[in-house]
Amino acid sequence: xxxxFVRKGxxxxxxxxxxxxxxxxxxxxxxxxPVTRAGGPVPTPASALLADGQRVLSFPDSGVxxxxxxxxxxxxxxxxxxxxxxxxxxxxxxGGVLVDKATREPVVYTENLFVKFADGADAEACRAVLRxxxxxxxxxxxxxxxxxxxxxxxxxxxxxxxxAEALRARDDVEYCHPxxxxxxxxxxxxxxxWHLKATTVGGVAIDQSANVEAAHALAxxxxxxxxxxxxxxxxxxxxxxxxxxIVAPREVLSRSDDPRPRGAQDNHGTACxxxxxxxxxxxxxxxxxAARLMPLRLSAGLGSFTEAEAFRWAAEQGADVISCSWxxxxxxxxxxxDPQHRAVDVPPAHTRxxxxxxxxxxxxxxxxxxxxxxxxxxxxxxxxxxxxxxx
Numbered sequence: 422x423x424x425x426f427v428r429k430g431x432x433x434x435x436x437x438x439x440x441x442x443x444x445x446x447x448x449x450x451x452x453x454x455p456v457t458r459a460g461g462p463v464p465t466p467a468s469a470l471l472a473d474g475q476r477v478l479s480f481p482d483s484g485v486x487x488x489x490x491x492x493x494x495x496x497x498x499x500x501x502x503x504x505x506x507x508x509x510x511x512x513x514x515x516g517g518v519l520v521d522k523a524t525r526e527p528v529v530y531t532e533n534l535f536v537k538f539a540d541g542a543d544a545e546a547c548r549a550v551l552r553x554x555x556x557x558x559x560x561x562x563x564x565x566x567x568x569x570x571x572x573x574x575x576x577x578x579x580x581x582x583x584x585a586e587a588l589r590a591r592d593d594v595e596y597c598h599p600x601x602x603x604x605x606x607x608x609x610x611x612x613x614x615w616h617l618k619a620t621t622v623g624g625v626a627i628d629q630s631a632n633v634e635a636a637h638a639l640a641x642x643x644x645x646x647x648x649x650x651x652x653x654x655x656x657x658x659x660x661x662x663x664x665x666x667i668v669a670p671r672e673v674l675s676r677s678d679d680p681r682p683r684g685a686q687d688n689h690g691t692a693c694x695x696x697x698x699x700x701x702x703x704x705x706x707x708x709x710x711a712a713r714l715m716p717l718r719l720s721a722g723l724g725s726f727t728e729a730e731a732f733r734w735a736a737e738q739g740a741d742v743i744s745c746s747w748x749x750x751x752x753x754x755x756x757x758x759d760p761q762h763r764a765v766d767v768p769p770a771h772t773r774x775x776x777x778x779x780x781x782x783x784x785x786x787x788x789x790x791x792x793x794x795x796x797x798x799x800x801x802x803x804x805x806x807x808x809x810x811x812x
Contacts (some may be wrong), residue, residue: 429768457470643712665713
């Protein structure tokens with residue numbers, strides 16, 4: 422199969438190698454509902470086309486799902502399934518899925534690109550170049566000079582990779598890559614608060630804390646705003662109910678001020694925010710209980726342009742600290758041969774530029790403190806291009 426080489430950063434950095442999967446199908450609906458339930462309780466022809474498949478990836482806020490289907494003798498071919506799905510009224514897109522050659526992890530490509538021209542380039546000339554490639558400007562993010570988030574015409578498909586290569590070959594283009602989205606993994610939070618002080622859990626004495634109780638005698642986070650970027654935060658929780666506790670809430674994808682969770686499974690962000698700055702009114706104190714909370718809901722997958730927008734918003738709305746308890750998948754800590762231990766998933770150019778913007782321009786020019794969880798894979802943090810990024 423054809424291999425797509427994608428450079429998400431500067432020359433000399435690792436190139437991501439992607440190839441078309443033989444058994445994965447990506448489906449995007451117009452309604453935003455899962456394709457197998459688009460007709461409500463009544464099964465639809467689309468659901469029958471995927472009844473023998475397994476859903477392996479889902480981005481509910483975008484209406485995108487990825488299914489693995491059997492390719493054995495007698496099974497309906499992937500090409501036939503795609504063609505039939507494309508004929509369904511609620512299906513906006515049904516197509517192939519790329520996989521990372523190193524990890525076999527599915528990667529969803531969009532028809533969007535991020536383009537960064539040289540700082541000294543004329544802005545109008547940059548726009549003319551984009552128009553010449555039939556690219557519509559969707560956003561001009563303020564975290565970098567002459568940076569554009571653009572969209573190719575619907576139906577461009579994998580030709581978006583050719584457009585990216587043509588633009589990247591120009592002398593006046595610093596970065597250019599398609600928007601590639603993969604699963605964003607949460608980093609687990611454990612409920613007993615042994616991390617705050619020496620304590621006893623289940624009759625066992627545990628002294629592995631950050632000695633936060635002693636730190637509270639000196640400071641409790643007064644005057645500090647902590648931005649938590651995650652899957653949604655219950656801003657009506659009693660631990661966040663203090664006067665002025667919540668500032669600049671944001672649902673990044675829809676650009677609304679409602680960062681609440683959308684489903685019962687979206688409980689990770691609330692727990693992370695609690696660890697950071699819960700008031701302690703119900704007995705679950707945060708490390709900085711007097712700090713303000715800036716809750717940001719990031720529903721898009723790892724590597725999306727929305728990811729960069731979250732950091733820009735946090736920096737421009739006055740965050741002092743930006744906390745991210747998510748990142749690429751961890752390796753299996755018990756399996757030394759797990760390919761994830763050898764893979765390094767670096768952030769795309771737009772995310773790196775947004776991180777650098779927050780780290781240098783945030784906090785009134787002193788730079789935001791940006792934190793990523795190291796993960797639960799018992800592996801070198803160098804494997805995680807987000808947690809190990811030098812900012």
